[in-house]
Amino acid sequence: xxxxxxxxxxxxxxxxxxxxxxxxxxxxxxxxxxxxxxxxxxxxxxxxxxxxxxxxxxxxxxxxxxxxxxxxxxxxxxxxxxxxxxxxxxxxxxxxxxxxxxxxxxxxxxxxxxxxxxxxxxxxxxxxxxxxxxxxxxxxxxxxxxxxxxxxxxxxxxxxxxxxxxxxxxxxxxxxxxxxxxx
Amino acid sequence: xxxxxxxxxxxxxxxxxxxxxxxxxxxxxxxxxxxxxxxxxxxxxxxxxxxxxxxxxxxxxxxxxxxxxxxxxxxxxxxxxxxxxxxxxxxxxxxxxxxxxxxxxxxxxxxxxxxxxxxxxxxxxxxxxxxxxxxxxxxx
Numbered sequence: 376x377x378x379x380x381x382x383x384x385x386x387x388x389x390x391x392x393x394x395x396x397x398x399x400x401x402x403x404x405x406x407x408x409x410x411x412x413x414x415x416x417x418x419x420x421x422x423x424x425x426x427x428x429x430x431x432x433x434x435x436x437x438x439x440x441x442x443x444x445x446x447x448x449x450x451x452x453x454x455x456x457x458x459x460x461x462x463x464x465x466x467x468x469x470x471x472x473x474x475x476x477x478x479x480x481x482x483x484x485x486x487x488x489x490x491x492x493x494x495x496x497x498x499x500x501x502x503x504x505x506x507x508x509x510x511x512x513x514x515x516x517x518x519x520x521x522x523x524x525x526x527x528x529x530x531x532x533x534x535x536x537x538x539x540x541x542x543x544x545x546x547x548x549x550x551x552x553x554x555x556x557x558x
Numbered sequence: 559x560x561x562x563x564x565x566x567x568x569x570x571x572x573x574x575x576x577x578x579x580x581x582x583x584x585x586x587x588x589x590x591x592x593x594x595x596x597x598x599x600x601x602x603x604x605x606x607x608x609x610x611x612x613x614x615x616x617x618x619x620x621x622x623x624x625x626x627x628x629x630x631x632x633x634x635x636x637x638x639x640x641x642x643x644x645x646x647x648x649x650x651x652x653x654x655x656x657x658x659x660x661x662x663x664x665x666x667x668x669x670x671x672x673x674x675x676x677x678x679x680x681x682x683x684x685x686x687x688x689x690x691x692x693x694x695x696x697x698x
Binding site: 427441442444450451452454465468 | 590658685692
């Protein structure tokens with residue numbers, strides 16, 4: 376919980392500092408994040424369209440917060456197991472990423488490949504990650520998209536042996552975030 | 559003896575069939591139908607937001623994944639991937655309730671304007687600067 380407060384503090388600081396320069400902050404409350412697990416038994420995909428993301432254009436810092444319960448699965452039973460047994464949403468309701476878009480100041484208003492480095496926190500466990508992303512900076516919009524893989528074991532998520540063949544050990548996470556100026 | 563074996567085989571077949579039907583039904587069980595489900599809790603926008611602002615963890619324990627009906631003033635109407643999104647707010651409370659509507663509610667959204675009062679029912683997913691509710695429907 377202490378770490379969640381730190382993440383909230385980062386978000387509030389990103390939003391609150393320099394109110395006079397509000398155009399420095401771009402944000403979205405409807406960011407898209409999905410994950411995909413491929414195994415010989417079945418493919419599992421879940422989508423989340425309510426991710427919160429904030430970019431500080433002065434520094435290139437980015438903070439993303441996600442409600443784990445907002446991941447929607449095709450099958451209700453999978454969604455139930457994901458929340459209750461694997462990710463334990465009652466204990467860890469949010470996932471968070473806090474990091475920096477590398478060389479943000481050098482990026483221009485074209486579609487550019489860039490790199491994001493930061494800390495991803497899922498299921499109460501933190502992991503440093505670096506991922507490639509596509510960024511498109513416009514006057515009133517910053518679009519960020521990409522994907523990366525995470526190891527289930529890195530986040531201490533226990534998969535019962537009976538379904539271990541149904542769930543991949545490596546999960547692909549994709550994101551599409553369209554930020555607008557914070558007013 | 560032969561008759562006993564045959565009875566046992568039929569019994570076993572029936573048992574396996576019933577178990578299989580149960581597993582298939584469970585595996586394919588449908589998502590909660592918000593429209594047909596009675597609300598677990600009924601709130602005004604002010605009361606619901608206040609509960610989350612006072613103690614998010616405790617509110618989450620009580621209301622997350624529950625069907626909540628909220629009545630309040632429409633602050634904003636928008637769309638996300640073709641589906642309606644209604645934001646309910648109470649005066650100067652810093653947070654709001656964002657209701658992501660089911661596709662079948664899209665035609666009803668045209669009847670509403672900012673500043674109007676409405677009642678919406680949906681599944682509470684928790685708090686992320688605002689309260690998020692999904693699979694929302696207008697309550698007639």
